[in-house]
Amino acid sequence: MIPWLEPDAPFPDVSTALTEVDGAAGLLAAGADLSPERLLMAYRAGIFPWFSDGQPILWWSTDPRMVLFVDQFRISNSLRKILKKVHHSMASGGSWEVRFDHAFEDVMHACAEPRNGEAGTWISEEIVAGYAALHRNGYAHSAEVWLDGKLVGGAYGVSIGRMFYGESMFTRVNDGSKIALAYLVAFLKSHGVSMIDCQQQTTHLASLGAAPISRFEFVSLLRRAVDAPQITDWKPIAPLPVNS
Template sequence: MIPWLEDDEPFPNVSSALTEADGAAGLLAAGANLSPERLLQAYQNGIFPWFSEGQPILWWSTDPRMVLFVDDFKISASLKKTLKTVHRSMESNGKWRVSFDQAFEDVMRACAAPRNGEIGTWISEDIIAGYGGLHKQGYAHSAEVWLDDKLVGGAYGVCIGKMFYGESMFTSVTDASKIALAYLVHFLKSQGVSMIDCQQQTAHLASLGATPIARSEFISRLQQAINAPQIKNWKPIPVFEVD
């Protein structure tokens, strides 16, 4: 059994999360709300919300935890070529453009759109409102990729101190989400961020260089990172200079 949280009730210790033997590995608690304050408290303790439409709010702390160390981010030869094209386009005011925090809600709503025949989404209106509140407070950020002034890809997440928690990405043209991620990783690395939380293990994340680590190690690294000063002046910088 997991505890039901009232709005003002603190989260239980992550060590009490369910295990694989319980059938829902990482599930920690249910209930509470999605206010910016509650979301901040969750992320500061290595906890994230994830639930489907019709379910109560569910809170998770997975073990192992999938993370991307920024130095391990993998850029394929084809993506490298695309990134150089994007940079060249941005230098000449061409058709490609990358921005940060210019269309946060639009990125969230694009991420919420069903994919590959899926029905419904975990990014509900309450999720959009909660993270929108974090964005207004300077804790949630988005990366946007534009093609001919149309939003074609993006990613968003939460940043506390020098800890970035990736939430979701979307793309409507080839590699647009990877372009967003590459610019985001490059910027975060320049700001002293060493690790991005990816939450759960997937083959796609592994192909980009993400790796699972023990939750205890994740929490230890997180506690150091969140106490650093907040990053300011979110602005894309070139991933690759044009040869």
């Protein structure tokens, strides 16, 4: 039985989340709201919301936790070639452009579009509204890839101190999401962020260098990171260091 959160109630300790034996591994609580204050409280504790339309707000803290240490980000040879092409285009005023925070809600809606034959999405209008409010308060950000003036790839997430929590990515061209992630990783690395939270294990994230760590280790690392000064100058790095 998971606790129901009243509006002013604190989150339970993450160690009380359901286990694999209980089912719904990582489920911690339900209820409350998606206000900026509640979302920041959640992320600072290693908790995130994940639920479908028709469900109450569900709060999770998975164990193990999938993370991408920025030094472990893998740039394949094919992606390296594309990144060099994008940088050359940006430097010469060509058709490619990478921007941060230019179209945050558009990125969220693009991430919400059905993919791979799936009928629905967890990124509901309620989720969009909650994270848009975080964005207006300077805590949620998007990395965007533009081609001929059209948004063709992107990623968004939450930034607290020197911690970044990745939420979702999308692409409308080959490797569009990977281009966005590469620029995001380079930016975060330059600002002393060592780890991106990826929440749950997938083969796609593993192919990019992400790996699972224990919830205990994850929470220990984020506690130090979230107390660091907030990043304020969100601008893509140019040129991107693709040779490292």
